[in-house]
Amino acid sequence: MASVEECRAALAKLVAQFDEIDEEDRAKHVVERTVSCRVSDLDVTFYGRLHHGGWTRSRRSRRRTASPPT
Template sequence: MANEEDCRIALDRVAERLGEVDPDQLARHVVERTISCRIPDLDVAYMTRLHAGGLDKFEPTADPGSAQVRLTVGSDDLVALANDALNPAKAWAAGRLKIEASIFDLLRLRKLL
């Protein structure tokens, strides 16, 4: 099981990779949203804000349910996703990544992954 520091590094890696997306593509597909990532096996959660400039820094939160897009993923799977060792679509289909969001947000996120 990955530890909390491993997960923080993984989240930072995800944010960095999103920052590498072509700014025009990002602007076309991104609508400002709050995003939470709950890691149940560590009993921690983080929140950030997605906007045309990318992702803000992930910060710990006690209320991940208040985010507009809510992710739930195990610590090992989060690290694997961040390292491109696990495909997000396959992780979602297998139930290893749970995403709660509107259908429109899901479609937008899909175009960025």
């Protein structure tokens, strides 16, 4: 199983490949979207925004479990 850091590195590689696409081609084919990537076994979600200028990473979150009652 991959770690959170390995998942982050894989997403960074994907973003780097996306950034290699010619800006004109991106403008023709990319639809602006908010994107989330859920890695359920690590209980983490990566969020970002895809747009004509590329990809903007916004945050990463982990679901927090409720504290047991005292």
